[in-house]
Amino acid sequence: MASPQFIRDKVQTIIQLPTLPAVAQEVVEMVENPKTSASRLGRVIEADQALTGKVLKIANSAFYGFPKQIATVDFAIIVLGFDALKEIVISISLVSALQKKGDATFDAHRFWDHSIYSGVIARRLARDLGYRVSGEVFVGGLLHDMGISALHQYFRNEYDEIQQRAESSGLPFIEAEREVLGVTHADIGGWLAERWNFPNHLVEAIFKHHEPLEAKENPDLVSIIHCADVLANTLCGSPMQYEEGLTFHPDVLHRLHLDDPGLLDRYVENYRSIIASDITQFKSMFGAARD
Numbered sequence: 580m581a582s583p584q585f586i587r588d589k590v591q592t593i594i595q596l597p598t599l600p601a602v603a604q605e606v607v608e609m610v611e612n613p614k615t616s617a618s619r620l621g622r623v624i625e626a627d628q629a630l631t632g633k634v635l636k637i638a639n640s641a642f643y644g645f646p647k648q649i650a651t652v653d654f655a656i657i658v659l660g661f662d663a664l665k666e667i668v669i670s671i672s673l674v675s676a677l678q679k680k681g682d683a684t685f686d687a688h689r690f691w692d693h694s695i696y697s698g699v700i701a702r703r704l705a706r707d708l709g710y711r712v713s714g715e716v717f718v719g720g721l722l723h724d725m726g727i728s729a730l731h732q733y734f735r736n737e738y739d740e741i742q743q744r745a746e747s748s749g750l751p752f753i754e755a756e757r758e759v760l761g762v763t764h765a766d767i768g769g770w771l772a773e774r775w776n777f778p779n780h781l782v783e784a785i786f787k788h789h790e791p792l793e794a795k796e797n798p799d800l801v802s803i804i805h806c807a808d809v810l811a812n813t814l815c816g817s818p819m820q821y822e823e824g825l826t827f828h829p830d831v832l833h834r835l836h837l838d839d840p841g842l843l844d845r846y847v848e849n850y851r852s853i854i855a856s857d858i859t860q861f862k863s864m865f866g867a868a869r870d
């Protein structure tokens with residue numbers, strides 16, 4: 580069995596995973612720096628013409644709901660804010676990385692749907708629960724399971740073995756991951772996030788989305804991503820194999836003041852009707868962004 584350290588080294592150094600483009604990396608770092616001004620950030624984005632075009636398309640989409648035409652990146656930053664800009668730039672950069680081709684053992688279409696649902700729900704849940712909405716919530720939801728995609732692409736034999744073991748033994752997929760690899764897709768996703776120099780709380784959200792009580796940096800963020808993950812499975816039809824058996828952690832519901840069962844049911848029903856339009860908008864804007 581490959582050791583966890585071997586897998587970590589392979590994830591971080593050997594495999595040719597997409598690196599975050601330099602401009603996206605720079606945007607992530609600038610947004611984290613309180614001294615960054617809107618005009619400086621605008622200049623960095625505008626230096627990349629293709630990115631500028633995509634940012635403006637998305638900023639003008641119904642998803643962000645700004646009533647007037649946004650014609651410049653500076654204006655987009657002022658009206659949408661740094662966090663939304665970061666959310667847009669990271670999403671543009673990573674959408675193609677997530678949209679890999681599937682096969683008989685990995686349904687890429689459903690994986691992508693689950694990612695989008697989780698991002699959109701996390702964003703809405705954070706707002707509805709009164710948490711400070713930031714780009715991390717959306718990006719964390721979108722990317723929380725990217726370790727699954729990496730596992731399938733770069734550790735194919737192990738992926739197949741995990742799947743077979745989960746099927747034959749009835750173990751949850753994540754337990755089969757631990758048995759076969761000694762690590763989980765959450766660890767692999769977290770290492771990738773570290774490699775991309777994501778902010779610590781985003782790295783943590785990816786690392787800990789299945790163990791939300793272990794969060795230290797930002798337990799609220801991890802709790803929201805965890806709940807969005809479960810809700811995404813509830814609202815997006817049948818879960819993929821690697822998500823089967825996933826349930827809300829009771830302590831997380833308590834932390835988010837969602838531990839009244841009637842309240843949670845109302846969220847589910849409410850989201851069932853409103854999330855669909857968010858999803859359509861998200862898909863169309865990223866479809867447009869890939870032109």
Ligand SMILES: [Fe+2]
Nearest residue numbers: 723724788789
């Ligand atoms: Fe997961």
Ligand SMILES: [Fe+2]
Nearest residue numbers: 723724808822
């Ligand atoms: Fe998930």
